[in-house]
Amino acid sequence: MSAELFSIRMHSSLAGSHLSGAERLGDRRALSALAASLVERALAHERGEADQIRVTVERLDPGALLTGCLPGLMTLRVPDHRQGRQAAAELLRGAGVAREAISAALSWLVEGPSPEGGNMRGAMLINAVSGERLEPDRRRGVRVSRMDLAPSLAEELGRALASFDLDNAHVREALVLAGKVLAAPGVVAELCWSDDPSYTAGYVASSGGGYQRLTHLKALGDPRGGRAFFLRPEGLDLPALLAFLEKTPMLFTGLGPLAHPVDWRG
Ligand code: WAQ
Numbered sequence: 001m002s003a004e005l006f007s008i009r010m011h012s013s014l015a016g017s018h019l020s021g022a023e024r025l026g027d028r029r030a031l032s033a034l035a036a037s038l039v040e041r042a043l044a045h046e047r048g049e050a051d052q053i054r055v056t057v058e059r060l061d062p063g064a065l066l067t068g069c070l071p072g073l074m075t076l077r078v079p080d081h082r083q084g085r086q087a088a089a090e091l092l093r094g095a096g097v098a099r100e101a102i103s104a105a106l107s108w109l110v111e112g113p114s115p116e117g118g119n120m121r122g123a124m125l126i127n128a129v130s131g132e133r134l135e136p137d138r139r140r141g142v143r144v145s146r147m148d149l150a151p152s153l154a155e156e157l158g159r160a161l162a163s164f165d166l167d168n169a170h171v172r173e174a175l176v177l178a179g180k181v182l183a184a185p186g187v188v189a190e191l192c193w194s195d196d197p198s199y200t201a202g203y204v205a206s207s208g209g210g211y212q213r214l215t216h217l218k219a220l221g222d223p224r225g226g227r228a229f230f231l232r233p234e235g236l237d238l239p240a241l242l243a244f245l246e247k248t249p250m251l252f253t254g255l256g257p258l259a260h261p262v263d264w265r266g
């Protein structure tokens with residue numbers, strides 16, 4: 001990627017409710033194709049046809065760019081979402097998240113984490129010890145942004161994921177997002193499942209465990225989903241964390257190890 005770097009972000013909504021979003025980085029030549037593909041994607045989304053699509057393009061300071069490696073990926077097969085959630089809770093315990101915080105996050109995600117019980121556009125921030133919600137705007141949440149795969153890595157990742165039958169946009173984008181979240185100051189772990197009714201897989205990410213996929217974290221057809229970032233309360237600098245997640249540009253230039261799927265045994 002050349003010295004000139006832009007952030008391009010899409011957010012779509014229907015009657016004021018979040019439908020879909022995406023964030024990419026690109027050089028000047030890549031922008032118009034990226035914009036077209038983000039608009040197409042918003043129009044074709046399974047959650048519905050948007051009545052508003054916003055595309056934002058912003059020039060970045062290339063001096064602020066961070067690079068990193070993606071977390072390692074493994075798939076844990078679970079028979080259904082109940083066992084998936086139990087497995088997620090155990091993985092989060094292993095990453096150092098307190099029980100209270102885990103059960104609070106799970107119930108918010110199950111009920112719909114926004115104040116009206118719907119989906120949020122961004123993530124919840126949760127104190128990993130007390131379970132308290134810490135994001136400044138509980139309706140919107142915190143949107144992680146300004147991250148992407150380096151162009152050279154995109155192909156390599158596609159090939160690697162394809163050999164596990166996992167080369168889809170959900171996995172690629174979630175891996176990149178989790179990679180940036182794990183690089184953020186004060187984050188202990190992340191829990192996520194999709195708000196797309198047809199996509200039941202989700203993951204727990206932590207620096208020790210990497211990106212651990214669970215094949216079912218919700219029932220097929222359930223339109224609720226979301227993300228919880230668990231934060232270490234000691235020494236937490238919330239403004240610095242928000243600035244990092246929302247503003248610091250990060251490109252991934254290396255892959256982590258990919259493991260063959262295994263059955264979860266709690
Ligand atoms: N920053 C913060 N939160 C976000 C962001 C973001 N950039 N993008 C999405 N979210 C939140 C928001 O609340 C969405 O409602 C929720 O996450 C789900 O987003 O390995 O597809 O894009 O098979 O539907 C994970 C498993 C798929 C992939 C996640 O999420 C795999 C997925 P979605």
Ligand code: MG
Pocket residue numbers: 019020194195196
């Ligand atoms: Mg979605």
